[in-house]
Amino acid sequence: MRIAKPTVQPIVKPSMAGSLESNDCLVSLHPLAKEELREGEEVRVEVDSIVQIQFGAQIEATARDVLARFGLTRVLVRIQDKGALDCTLRARLEAAVLRAGGDDHEA
Amino acid sequence: MREKTAATLRQAMEAAHLEDGMTISFHHHLRNGDFVLDMVLREAEAMGLKGLRVAASSVFPCHGRLARAAERGVVAGLDTNYMSGPVAAAVARGAFAEPVRFRTHGGRPRAIDAGELHIDAAFIAAPAVDPLGNLSGVEGPSACGSLGYAMADAAHADTVIAVTDHFLDHSPERISIDHGQVDVVVKVDRIGDPAGIVSGTTKVTRDPVGLVIAEYAARAIEAAGLLRDGFCFQTGAGGASLAAASFVRERMREQGVRGRFLLGGITGYFVDMLEEGLFEDIYDVQCFDLAAVRSIRENAHHHEISASDYASVGRKRCYVDDLGAVLLGATEIDLDFNVNVHTDSNGVIIGGSGGHSDAAAGAEMAIIVAPLLRARLPIVVDRVRTVSTPGRTVDALVTEYGAAVNPARPELAQRLRDFGLPVFEIAELRRKALAMAGEPVRAPQGEREVAVVEYRDGTIIDRIMA
Numbered sequence: 001m002r003i004a005k006p007t008v009q010p011i012v013k014p015s016m017a018g019s020l021e022s023n024d025c026l027v028s029l030h031p032l033a034k035e036e037l038r039e040g041e042e043v044r045v046e047v048d049s050i051v052q053i054q055f056g057a058q059i060e061a062t063a064r065d066v067l068a069r070f071g072l073t074r075v076l077v078r079i080q081d082k083g084a085l086d087c088t089l090r091a092r093l094e095a096a097v098l099r100a101g102g103d104d105h106e107a
Numbered sequence: 108m109r110e111k112t113a114a115t116l117r118q119a120m121e122a123a124h125l126e127d128g129m130t131i132s133f134h135h136h137l138r139n140g141d142f143v144l145d146m147v148l149r150e151a152e153a154m155g156l157k158g159l160r161v162a163a164s165s166v167f168p169c170h171g172r173l174a175r176a177a178e179r180g181v182v183a184g185l186d187t188n189y190m191s192g193p194v195a196a197a198v199a200r201g202a203f204a205e206p207v208r209f210r211t212h213g214g215r216p217r218a219i220d221a222g223e224l225h226i227d228a229a230f231i232a233a234p235a236v237d238p239l240g241n242l243s244g245v246e247g248p249s250a251c252g253s254l255g256y257a258m259a260d261a262a263h264a265d266t267v268i269a270v271t272d273h274f275l276d277h278s279p280e281r282i283s284i285d286h287g288q289v290d291v292v293v294k295v296d297r298i299g300d301p302a303g304i305v306s307g308t309t310k311v312t313r314d315p316v317g318l319v320i321a322e323y324a325a326r327a328i329e330a331a332g333l334l335r336d337g338f339c340f341q342t343g344a345g346g347a348s349l350a351a352a353s354f355v356r357e358r359m360r361e362q363g364v365r366g367r368f369l370l371g372g373i374t375g376y377f378v379d380m381l382e383e384g385l386f387e388d389i390y391d392v393q394c395f396d397l398a399a400v401r402s403i404r405e406n407a408h409h410h411e412i413s414a415s416d417y418a419s420v421g422r423k424r425c426y427v428d429d430l431g432a433v434l435l436g437a438t439e440i441d442l443d444f445n446v447n448v449h450t451d452s453n454g455v456i457i458g459g460s461g462g463h464s465d466a467a468a469g470a471e472m473a474i475i476v477a478p479l480l481r482a483r484l485p486i487v488v489d490r491v492r493t494v495s496t497p498g499r500t501v502d503a504l505v506t507e508y509g510a511a512v513n514p515a516r517p518e519l520a521q522r523l524r525d526f527g528l529p530v531f532e533i534a535e536l537r538r539k540a541l542a543m544a545g546e547p548v549r550a551p552q553g554e555r556e557v558a559v560v561e562y563r564d565g566t567i568i569d570r571i572m573a
Contacts, residue, residue, distance in 0.1 A: 022482065051483050053453060054547030083482025085543055 011075045017095035018084075025049075025084040027092040029100045030076040042073040049081035062086055066093040075100075111240055112292045116150050116270065119293040120228070123266035125151070128158045128183070129227035132264060134257035135165035135189075136232070136393055137249060140303025143232040143270050145172035146295065152181045158204070160184035162226060164215060164256040164414070165461065168192030169303060177202040186224060188212050189459035198456055198557050199573040206570075207558040209449065212392070213418025213425065213465035214563040216259035220421045223565065229264035231257045231289075232298045233271040237278050240269065240286035244394075244411070245404040247273030249299040252394025252403045253373075254283035258413035261288040272298045280404055283411060311353050311376070312346030316478055319507040321347050323528060324434055324476050325354030327503060327510055330526035331472050331519060333431040334358055338366040340386075341427075341466050342434040344395045347476055349376050351434050359385050370417070370426050371462060373409075378402040381409065390426050392417040392462075418465035420564050427462075427469025435463050437475045437504075439491045442533055444498030444513050446475055447491035449560060450571060452484050453550045454492055456558065464496040465563050472502045472519070479506040484547060485540030487511075487533055492552075493560060494569040504533060511536050 011031040018026040032044065045063045047056050063077050077093070084092070113119035125131070131151075133144045144163060149172060151159060159182045166173060166187050174197035176182040183204040188211055190198070198207050210218060218224035231254070235246035242261075244254040249272060261267050261284045268291045269284075312318060328334060340355065342348035353376070359366065366386040369377045373391045375398025381389050382402075389409045394400045403409045418427045427433075438457065439447040446467075451457045467473035477486045486506065502519060504511045509529030512520035523530050531539075558571040 023480075051452070051547065053550045055483055055545065057548070058545055083484070085480075085483060086545060 011072060011100045013100055015096045015100035017099060018092035020080060020082055023083050023085070023088070025079055025081040025089055025092055027096045028078045029096045030078070032074045032076050034074060037074065043067050044076045046076070046078045047081065048079070050083055051081070058086070059089060062089050063093060066090055066097070070097050072097065111290060112294070116146060116293050116295060117154070119268045119291045120147070120150055120154065122291050123228040123268060125154070125156060125228060127156055128160070130160040130162055130225060132162040132226045132229045132260045133164070134231060134254065134260065135163065135167065136244065136251040136254055136256065137299035137304050139167040139169045140300035141167065141169055141232060142297060142299050143230055144170055147230050148172045148176045148181060152176060152179065156181060158183040160186065162186040162224060164188055164212070165459070166190035166192070166194045170194055174202060180204070186210065187459065188215055189461045190456060191458060195456040201555055201557060201573070206556050209459050209558055209560045211418070211460040211465050211563045212256070212414050212462035213420065213427065214561055214565065216413065216415040217419040217421040217563065218565065219259040219263050220415060220419065226260055226264035228266045228268060229257070229260035231261060231267065231269050231284065233269040234298070235273045235275050235279055236269055236271045236292050237275045240289045240292050241279065241282045242269050242284040242289060243275070243279030243281055244283045245281045245400060246275065246279050247271070249273070249297065249301060249304065250400050251299070251304050252400040253391045253411045255392035255412055255417060256414045258284065259415055266290050268293065270295060270298055272296060281411065310346060311349045314346070316507045317347040318350055320476050320478065320505055321350035322354050323510060324351040324474055324505045325358060326526060326528055327474060327505055327523055328355060328432045328472065329358055330523045330528060331432070332522065333472060334362060334364050336365050338364060338431045339368050339370065339429045340366060340432055341369070341371040341430055341470070343436055344372055344374050345436060348434045349374070351476065352376060352380070356380055356385060367429070368426070370430060371466065373399040375399060378409070381406065390417070418462055418469070418563065425469070427466050430466060430470035432472045432474060433466040433470040434474050434476050435467060437477050437486065439488045440475055440477070440486060440501070440504055441488050441491045441498070442537070444501040444504070444533065445491045445494045446496040446498070446501055447493045448495045449493040452492070452547070454552060454573065456571065460495050460560070464500065467496045467500040468563065473500060475501060475504045477504070477506060479508050479536060479540045480544055483544045485537055485544055487537040487540060493571055495560065497562070497568065504536070506536060508536065508539060
């Protein structure tokens with residue numbers, strides 16, 4: 001998937017995107033202070049999926065990929081997944097990132 | 108005067124001379140509102156009984172007591188056609204000393220009729236009992252309609268105990284089980300919760316994907332040439348199945364087709380089709396809602412049938428043999444068209460055959476209706492985790508992308524194509540799903556055998572490990 005060249009935005013506030021409907025996911029982002037991160041850790045990803053065994057690792061990899069594209073660090077990503085496809089997951093992650101960027105308008 | 112009424116459940120159970128290791132049976136028409144199985148097990152535990160075998164036609168979430176009875180050794184074995192809820196979880200934990208035996212709705216009465224499943228005492232939840240001891244499902248506060256699954260038990264159990272909460276002072280409008288088969292009658296406060304009796308979906312789906320699948324399924328039936336006078340039809344009670352039934356109904360109206368019968372678990376939707384004159388009769392082994400209960404009480408063309416007559420291969424004929432089309436669900440279907448309705452993608456027990464493999468074997472066209480992906484999981488897998496229904500009895504899979512037809516039925520595939528339906532190889536549908544979802548990691552399989560799957564003819568066709 002190709003997204004518009006993103007501007008690197010600092011996470012300044014918690015944000016959410018998505019839902020807990022079937023085939024969707026609820027993504028939330030929380031800024032982390034440096035001291036909350038472990039040695040060498042840049043982002044923390046928590047996945048709770050109804051298809052954890054089957055797709056848990058792929059969901060985490062997608063989350064890390066999207067964050068890396070935005071150049072984000074020091075952030076906690078929580079994903080509550082109800083069986084979202086990868087394209088849905090990416091859309092929810094991007095929306096959450098844009099909403100966390102400090103602008104008041106809805107991304 | 109001879110008296111067959113016991114004062115208490117305990118007295119009734121003592122009259123059956125229950126001993127450790129005996130088999131006690133139950134039917135599931137009160138569905139998730141049933142109180143009888145649990146109250147009998149509570150009493151069995153109080154009596155100090157151990158190692159009982161429970162033969163219940165189905166087990167629901169309301170049957171938590173059965174899980175506890177297994178953990179305490181009161182129950183050692185379970186023989187059932189379907190289970191969901193805490194008992195399924197207990198089976199996975201290995202709470203039952205013996206592997207569970209899954210049967211089918213037709214296979215269970217076949218085994219009882221043949222003496223393979225011997226029942227020492229049958230406990231029949233009876234919504235109404237008349238002064239002679241005739242049992243009826245159509246009256247009383249817990250009226251559930253047909254008592255079809257209890258009939259083989261009543262015919263063959265050493266002792267038949269009717270548990271009721273409603274004595275009649277007159278003959279019932281419909282006698283389900285003859286008094287001559289009933290040894291003991293006992294009255295309790297309540298045999299069930301009517302709110303739980305009506306479980307399952309009885310509304311047509313509004314989900315757009317479900318509607319597309321339903322329309323394709325209905326068109327597949329038409330394409331196969333089955334929509335002609337004398338058509339016999341069965342569906343599950345799920346929303347997508349009912350949607351398909353609504354499309355079939357429209358076509359029958361348009362073309363003036365008059366079907367012979369509707370079969371199976373019966374909903375108000377089927378009752379409407381009977382009353383509209385689209386079908387001659389309903390053959391009912393179980394009512395799914397109160398509209399069906401009303402109909403079976405009032406309509407002489409709505410017949411109560413035994414599970415043996417519904418689907419047993421031990422009968423010279425049974426009703427499923429006459430089905431033109433049946434619509435069935437699946438948690439998985441594989442490249443050989445084998446269907447799993449026992450376990451989910453993690454190997455957890457979530458159901459059972461019920462009448463799935465019976466109807467598939469009997470019907471001229473058995474159609475599996477399912478979305479291509481369910482919660483990101485492809486419905487088509489290389490090999491099903493559990494074989495519930497053998498692929499040789501499954502004719503087609505219908506998804507929102509189109510159909511896949513069993514290669515053993517090339518003429519059917521051609522008919523569907525000629526009718527303008529999208530038809531794929533089943534492997535092609537799998538590839539489509541994987542392209543959208545990615546390849547799922549296969550959940551590991553356990554090493555302890557917790558259940559065996561007995562096919563309707565008595566052969567063991569699979570084992571469930573946990």
